[in-house]
Amino acid sequence: MYSVMKKTAFILIIVLFSAFPLFAGNIPDVSLRFSSQGDQVRIVLQSDDNSINDASAATSTSGIRVTFPSEFELRKPDNFIFGIVRQGRSLTINLRDVTDVKASRLTAPSRMVFDLTMGRTAIGGGVPQVSPSGGQGTAQQSGQRSLGDILQRLLQKTPEKPPIKVIVIDPGHGGYDYGIVTQESKEKDVDLTLAKSLGAAFSKQGATVFLTRRSDQYDSIGKRVDLANAKKPDLFISIHASSSTDRFAVYVSTVNELNVDPVMKQYSMFSAQNSYFDNSRKIALAIGESLKKEFGNTVVIRELPLPILYSMDAPAVLIEYPSMDLFGRAQSMQSKFASSVAEGISSYENQ
Amino acid sequence: MKTSKPGSPKFWIPLLLGRYFRPQKQPVTATAVPVPTGNAQEEDLFNLRMFYPVGNRLEMIEKVLPRRTKKSAVIEAVIEEYFKGPGQGLTSCIPQNVKLLGLYKGADQILYVDLSDEVRRNFQGDALQEYLLLRGLYESLISNLEDISDIKILVDGREIETLGGHVYLKYTLKTAVSYEYKGDEEISLE
Numbered sequence: 001m002y003s004v005m006k007k008t009a010f011i012l013i014i015v016l017f018s019a020f021p022l023f024a025g026n027i028p029d030v031s032l033r034f035s036s037q038g039d040q041v042r043i044v045l046q047s048d049d050n051s052i053n054d055a056s057a058a059t060s061t062s063g064i065r066v067t068f069p070s071e072f073e074l075r076k077p078d079n080f081i082f083g084i085v086r087q088g089r090s091l092t093i094n095l096r097d098v099t100d101v102k103a104s105r106l107t108a109p110s111r112m113v114f115d116l117t118m119g120r121t122a123i124g125g126g127v128p129q130v131s132p133s134g135g136q137g138t139a140q141q142s143g144q145r146s147l148g149d150i151l152q153r154l155l156q157k158t159p160e161k162p163p164i165k166v167i168v169i170d171p172g173h174g175g176y177d178y179g180i181v182t183q184e185s186k187e188k189d190v191d192l193t194l195a196k197s198l199g200a201a202f203s204k205q206g207a208t209v210f211l212t213r214r215s216d217q218y219d220s221i222g223k224r225v226d227l228a229n230a231k232k233p234d235l236f237i238s239i240h241a242s243s244s245t246d247r248f249a250v251y252v253s254t255v256n257e258l259n260v261d262p263v264m265k266q267y268s269m270f271s272a273q274n275s276y277f278d279n280s281r282k283i284a285l286a287i288g289e290s291l292k293k294e295f296g297n298t299v300v301i302r303e304l305p306l307p308i309l310y311s312m313d314a315p316a317v318l319i320e321y322p323s324m325d326l327f328g329r330a331q332s333m334q335s336k337f338a339s340s341v342a343e344g345i346s347s348y349e350n351q
Numbered sequence: 352m353k354t355s356k357p358g359s360p361k362f363w364i365p366l367l368l369g370r371y372f373r374p375q376k377q378p379v380t381a382t383a384v385p386v387p388t389g390n391a392q393e394e395d396l397f398n399l400r401m402f403y404p405v406g407n408r409l410e411m412i413e414k415v416l417p418r419r420t421k422k423s424a425v426i427e428a429v430i431e432e433y434f435k436g437p438g439q440g441l442t443s444c445i446p447q448n449v450k451l452l453g454l455y456k457g458a459d460q461i462l463y464v465d466l467s468d469e470v471r472r473n474f475q476g477d478a479l480q481e482y483l484l485l486r487g488l489y490e491s492l493i494s495n496l497e498d499i500s501d502i503k504i505l506v507d508g509r510e511i512e513t514l515g516g517h518v519y520l521k522y523t524l525k526t527a528v529s530y531e532y533k534g535d536e537e538i539s540l541e
Contacts, residue, residue, distance in 0.1 A: 300535035307519035
C-alpha cells in the first residue's frame with residue numbers, strides 16, 4: 001500500500017513539473033546580446049516567433065524602443081554597454097555616441113537585430129577636442145581606444161529624471177514678428193493656438209502650465225528665456241511652424257559643441273542646458289514617436305544651437321509642425337497635436 | 352587721477368564700445384556686380400566659393416566674376432552674389448531684395464555687415480533654414496577672405512536680436528552658427 005502511494009506521489013510530481021512550462025510559457029523570454037567590431041555594435045533581441053513578429057520598434061540615434069505583444073522576461077549580459085529601461089511590454093535602450101541605427105528582423109531563430117555605427121568621439125577617431133584649459137588635442141593622441149574605454153564612457157551616469165509638474169510652453173514669434181506667413185495664416189497665430197491646446201492637455205494631466213505669451217505680443221528671445229527660467233519648470237516646449245508640408249521636427253540643443261569664448265561662456269546662459277542634454281533628447285524621442293504614431297508623417301530630431309533651448313535651465317525641446325494652414329484651420333488637428341505631445345511626455349515619464 | 356587697470360571691465364568696456372560705435376573705415380556703398388556673360392577667357396576673372404542653403408544643407412557653388420583689386424569690392428561681391436541666390440534652378444530660403452548698406456572692419460578683424468531690413472522682412476523660413484542662411488553667409492565670407500576673424504550682422508545700421516525669431520544675432524556669427532549641422536535623425540516605427 002505504502003509503495004503504491006509512493007508511486008502515485010512520484011507520478012503526480014512528475015506531471016506537475018512537466019505541466020509547469022505550459023503555464024510559465026505565458027511570459028516569453030527575450031534574450032539580449034551584443035557584439036562589436038571596429039565602429040560597429042550589434043544588438044540582438046531573440047525570442048519566440050510571436051514575440052518577435054508582433055513586436056514594434058522605434059529607432060533613432062538616441063534610443064531604441066521595442067514594444068512586445070506581451071510582458072516578457074529579459075535576459076541580458078551584465079556588461080551590456082547601454083542603459084536599459086523596462087516598462088510593461090516595452091523595452092527602451094538609451095543610446096549614446098551613436099551616429100546611425102539600422103534595424104532588421106531575422107528568422108530561425110526569430111530575432112531583431114540593431115546595427116549601430118558609433119560616433120568618432122566614442123571610438124577615438126582623431127576628432128579635435130578642446131581641453132578644459134583651452135588647449136587643443138586629438139583623441140588619437142591617446143591611441144585608439146579599446147572597447148573597454150568606450151564602455152566606460154557609455155556607462156557614465158545619466159542625470160536623474162525628476163517628475164514633470166511645471167511646464168512652460170513658448171508659442172513662437174508674436175506681435176510684429178509674424179514668423180512664416182501664407183495667404184491663409186500667420187505662424188504667430190497658429191503657434192499660439194497650438195500652445196494653448198497643448199497647455200490645456202497638460203493641465204488635464206495635472207501639470208501646472210505657463211505660457212510665455214497668451215496674446216499677440218512681441219517678446220524678445222531673452223525675455224522669453226527669463227520668463228521661462230523664473231518659473232523653474234521641469235519641462236520647456238517651444239512651438240513653431242516648419243516650412244515643410246509633411247515633416248515634424250523636434251529640436252534639441254547642442255550646447256557642448258558651441259564655439260564660445262570662455263569669458264562669454266562664463267557670463268552667458270550658454271551652459272544652462274548642459275545638465276539636461278540627455279533628458280531633453282529622451283523627451284524629444286518620446287514626443288517624436290508619439291507624433292509619428294498619431295500622424296504617420298515623417299518625424300525627425302534635429303540638434304541645433306538655438307538660444308531658446310541652450311539658455312533653458314530645464315529639459316527643453318522645440319517642436320516644428322508641418323502644414324501650417326491645416327493646423328491653423330482644423331481644430332481636430334490641433335487636438336490631435338496636443339494629445340499626441342502630451343502622450344509623448346507621459347510615455348517619457350513612464351520609462 | 353584714477354585710472355582703470357587693463358584687466359578690469361572699466362578698462363575694456365569703453366574700448367569695446369568705442370570700437371563698435373566708431374568703425375575704422377567709412378561705409379562702402381554697395382554697387383551692382385554683373386556676372387560676366389561675354390568671352391570669359393579674355394577677361395581677368397576670379398572665382399568665389401559660395402555656400403547657399405538649399406533644402407536641408409549648404410550647397411557649395413563656384414561663381415566666376417571679373418577680378419576686383421580692392422578687398423572691400425571682393426566683400427561686396429560675395430554678399431551681393433549670396434543674396435542673388437544659388438541660381439541653377441535651385442530653390443533657397445534666401446530673402447529677396449536685400450541691399451548691402453555698409454561694411455565696417457574692426458581692429459579685431461571682425462567684419463560688420465550692415466544689411467537692409469528686407470533681410471528680416473522677406474525671410475520666410477523655419478529654424479533650420481534661418482540657421483543655414485546665416486551659416487551660408489558666414490562660410491561664403493570666411494572662405495573668400497583671409498583676414499576676417501568673425502562677422503557681425505547689423506540691420507539698418509543697428510544690432511538686432513534675431514533675423515527670423517530662432518537664431519541669436521547679438522553674438523557674432525562665429526558664435527551663433529559655428530556648429531556644423533549633422534543632418535536629421537529620422538524616427539522610424541517598425
